[in-house]
Amino acid sequence: MNLLFINCCISMHTPSRTALLADAFLAAWQAAHPADTVEVVDLRSMTIAPLRMDNITAYETKLAEGRTADPDFALARQFAAADRIVIAAPYWELSFPAQLRLYIERISALNIAFGYTPEGKSVGLCRAEKLLFLTTAGGPMENANCGSEHLRALSQMYGIDQYCFLGAALQDVKEIDHETILRQTIAQAEALAKTF
Numbered sequence: 777m778n779l780l781f782i783n784c785c786i787s788m789h790t791p792s793r794t795a796l797l798a799d800a801f802l803a804a805w806q807a808a809h810p811a812d813t814v815e816v817v818d819l820r821s822m823t824i825a826p827l828r829m830d831n832i833t834a835y836e837t838k839l840a841e842g843r844t845a846d847p848d849f850a851l852a853r854q855f856a857a858a859d860r861i862v863i864a865a866p867y868w869e870l871s872f873p874a875q876l877r878l879y880i881e882r883i884s885a886l887n888i889a890f891g892y893t894p895e896g897k898s899v900g901l902c903r904a905e906k907l908l909f910l911t912t913a914g915g916p917m918e919n920a921n922c923g924s925e926h927l928r929a930l931s932q933m934y935g936i937d938q939y940c941f942l943g944a945a946l947q948d949v950k951e952i953d954h955e956t957i958l959r960q961t962i963a964q965a966e967a968l969a970k971t972f
């Protein structure tokens with residue numbers, strides 16, 4: 777089995793809390809799955825061109841012509857082929873950093889990650905059965921976890937049956953014991969890793 781880890785832990789903290797959560801999950805997953813492999817996409821400083829007026833026609837034409845082996849679709853092919861997917865990113869603007877949005881734009885390639893039936897129904901083409909999103913937030917997340925809801929809906933579109941989310945809230949509220957909240961979320965992540 778192959779787990780694809782999308783590392784979007786862009787941070788000014790040393791260490792990044794989101795990275796601590798992700799590292800704990802991955803260590804527990806490797807311990808529980810010693811024969812399996814982890815592949816990493818490091819979005820922390822990767823250059824991903826947004827689709828714009830100067831590149832969208834070439835990009836979409838290749839897709840429309842079915843040229844899915846083109847290097848432009850390498851990230852999409854890698855995502856669609858993974859058995860398990862873990863995405864880690866901090867909670868920014870009620871969602872996640874722009875780097876992850878750019879990555880999503882690139883992996884959501886027609887006839888690689890998803891397609892349509894002749895009747896117009898959307899069908900997921902990704903192999904993974906499970907996708908986990910890990911985050912940490914400065915404040916509360918319960919009223920607007922837009923990043924998680926976006927990834928939940930995308931998982932369905934990609935044909936990934938199980939969407940899982942773990943987040944440690946209130947990490948920037950000094951008056952609250954935020955370290956305990958992070959420790960508890962890490963413990964939940966380590967427990968989930970055994971069956972993920």
Ligand SMILES: Cc1cc2nc3c(=O)[nH]c(=O)nc-3n(C[C@H](O)[C@H](O)[C@H](O)COP(=O)(O)O)c2cc1C
Nearest residue numbers: 787789792793794867868869870912913914915947
């Ligand atoms: C650019 C930026 C935007 C942020 N936006 C939010 C936000 O909308 N809501 C919130 O609760 N915290 C927000 N935060 C705080 C982070 O979510 C919080 O500090 C998180 O734990 C950072 O994780 P890290 O240690 O991995 O960087 C923001 C932080 C940054 C740097």
